[in-house]
Amino acid sequence: MSAIARRVSTTIFAPATSQGLSRDPSQIQQWRGIRVKVYEGNLDRALTMMQRKMQSSGMERLIKEEQTHHIKNSEKRVLARKNLERRLRSENLARKLQTILIRKIRTA
The missing domain is CATH 1.20.5 (Single alpha-helices involved in coiled-coils or other helix-helix interfaces)
Structure with missing residues (x-):
């Protein structure tokens, strides 16, 4: 999970200027990231919620496309x-x- 988290953090939270994007609000929207609240210290539930949000937003597909390992x-x-x-x-x-x-x- 840490490898995925590193990829997500570099993919999502990268500033728009370093990625070569303009300051167009529609393009910045995709770099805002996914936020999940942790209730009562239940980290497992927060991780599953994050995974669901990533799947529904298509983020997981983008990360898998960027992977450079052998297929x-x-x-x-x-x-x-x-x-x-x-x-x-x-x-x-x-x-x-x-x-x-x-x-x-x-x-x-």
Whole structure:
């Protein structure tokens, strides 16, 4: 967990100027970080809440993308298959929406 915490602290709390970002408020928003309150000294619950917030905000995905360790071939195949399925789903959805729009335009 400490390695992830170090990555998160360097990723989240880095000042906007050092990362080459402008002072645009929409870009600064992503660098504000995740805050979790610890109630009654229950650190385990706070860590699980932080993990949920990281997953929901997409932060965990960004951290995993930045990791530079070796990825096994089996993991690469799984990721490639998931990306292919995601791309095919989005293409099918785009195709369906396009046919619906064409029908609406022709009938209108």
